Amino acid sequence: MLTIKQITENTDAVIRGLEKKHFKNAKETIDQVIAFNDKRRSTQSVLDNNLSEVNSISKSIGQLMKEGKKEEAETAKSRVAELKETNKTLQAEMDQATEDMQNLLYTIPNVPYDEVPEGVGAEDNVVEKMGGMETELPKDALPHWELTKKYDLIDFDLGVKITGAGFPVYKGKGAQLQRALINFFLDEARKAGYLEIMPPTVVNAASGYGTGQLPDKEGQMYHCEVDDLYLIPTAEVPVTNIYRDVILEEKQLPIKNCAYTQCFRREAGSYGKDVRGLNRLHEFSKVELVRIDKPEHSKQSHKEMLDHVEGLLQKLELPYRILRLCGGDMSFTAALCFDFEVYSEAQKRWLEVSSVSNFDTYQANRLKCRYRSGEKKTELCHTLNGSALALPRIVAALLENNQTPEGIRIPKALVPYTGFEMID
Template identity: 60%
Template sequence: MLQIAHIRENRDQVVKALAKRNIDAAADVDAAIRLDEQRRATQVELDTILAESNKLSRDIGELMRNGEKAKAAILKEKTVSLKERSKELSEKLDGFTHDLQQKLYTLPNTPAAIVPEGKSADDNITVFQTGDIPTLHEGALPHWDLAKKYDIIDFELGVKISGAGFPVYKGKGAKLQRALITYFLDKNTAAGYEEFQVPHLVNEASGYGTGQLPDKEGQMYHVTADDLYLIPTAEVPVTNLWRDVILPESELPVLATGYTPCFRREAGSYGAHVRGLNRLHQFDKVEIVRIEHPDRSYEALDGMVEHVKGILDELKLPYRVLRLCGGDMGFASALTYDFEVFSTAQDRWLEISSVSNFETFQSNRLKLRFRDKEGKNHLAHTLNGSSLALPRVLAGILENYQTPEGIVIPEVLRPYTGFDIID
């Protein structure tokens, strides 16, 4: 959530920055500023009345001690009037505060200066690309046909149990999935990330804390009876571990990783481009989260990018890194890098990771702060990345490693799978 003081003091810059997202935010920004002015004016009036009421209480006490009950009675009548007015102002203040909060919730983060302008994924900038795209044998298949041929993923069985977008992994497919999860976690913990196992359902406050609510409310599964949400990513519960926390500066940075299933409604997603593992309602993902000092968060973001690159290098998959344009960035992000693996059988790039710096956008919602050596509190910067999302990584492995004899397992995964080939 953008800080109202920053909006108030930098109105034109905020509107200009949000225009990079192809949003005309002038009306909403001005509405937030007006609400803030009303809130602050009401607070001043309320503080004045409360101060006057406190003074009268002291004066009444003094008069009573001096036996001047008549004068004290006059002042008591005045305090009654002040209490009524202070109650009115308190209710008014609560209303302005609530309305301001709701307005701020609708404003996305302002993009960083290096974010390119653009309206869609077509305007993203490739900043890195590596790996040779393999030449597949005649008769090579996309992953959904390979899954059926080798009986390792059953999409129809998932439809029977739950519906489309809920695959069942079987045999060596299940073992390969588990191998990838363990491998990703091992790489992350070796890099200094502490592993957490977290709940897969979160409350509304957690959804608001990381910015999924209210922006992505329609894409989240909502357990209405308990008012809980199935998590769309481990980012939500992991980052919320530090909601309402003040960290000593000496404890920064905080590095966390976790594996969870993820649940997304993906409403409106149809067609061949979402076939098989390309777009699911339930999928597995390993996430990395960092809480950083503002002075070091972009250096940390670069480090996260290099970390994910190292994993893909070991998997020996052809991939590229994109800097997302303003029109393609997530609601809470200030800067995002996407990783894409090339699917040779589908002849297209598949997104497998996003690594983002949210600056203070999430921490302002979370009230996540750190205390410096002088005892002053500051909002921390939060970052997160997929390390990695499994479905499209698995799709890339199945398609790019297929041979006439079967699907060869990447060498780095063989100690985890216990087999070298799916045949």
């Protein structure tokens, strides 16, 4: 959530940033926030003056009674009663203006950094880097949904029977490969200094608001209505909310957490060849990185996270590219985001496997996540997160790009985790 200070001190820059994200009616919305804030402040000022007058008059009443000035004392009491009634109205007006402002702020996305390119959608993203190994496949190369059937790795039809479309059942070496990737990603994160967390996979509404999934993405989240709980779309939500309403000491930063969880996304309206097989699921496994940092160090943290994810893809021997997302393709909460995509040789298309984002103070302001500097002053932290990595499309690319006439080759880095070198 944007801070009032950010909005009032940099109004034009905020509006330009929101327009870069193609947020409709940016100026009108920001003007409304400022109007609510002005109303809140002016009402607070009148209320403070009235409360001061009430205190002053109340103190004088006793002295007037002692001096026998009963009529003046009664007049003073009437004035106090009148001010108290006025104050009730003022307090209600101030509370309403505060609530209206807060609700409006929840609907406003984060402002992108200056280095975010202009653009409307994915076609305007900027390719920052390409890497990995070139792939040569047999002439009769198969897409992963055929390979999983051929080698009995994943049963999509059985998932439909048990739950519905988008909930696959992993079997045999398919399940082993899934578990191997999870352990590989977690081990690599621990080696890089991340503390592993095993959080719940359902959260309350406050957690959803804290990281910005609510009210923006409630339609994409599975909601347990009886208990008013949400299945998590990513471990970002429970892990970042560990630090909700927390004041950290400067020496604790940066905090580096990682977590493996199942993730749940409704993906309403998803259909067609681009979501076939593992390309888009309602339930999937993912290892997430979360960082809490000081503002002056968050860009360095972001770079370290990008280097970490790139290192994973290099160890998995996958062709990849890194994209700097344009304003129109960024998430609601991000100030700067890079996507990692791996190339599927069999599908002849790029598959997104990670987004690594810096949220500046946007999430921290919602979370009330602060740190205490050496001067005992508290400041908002910066939050960052990134997938390291999401499994479905990694599995798809591994199966497709490593198929040979003898079977599917396992990258060397994964062999100690799978216990086998080939799927045949």
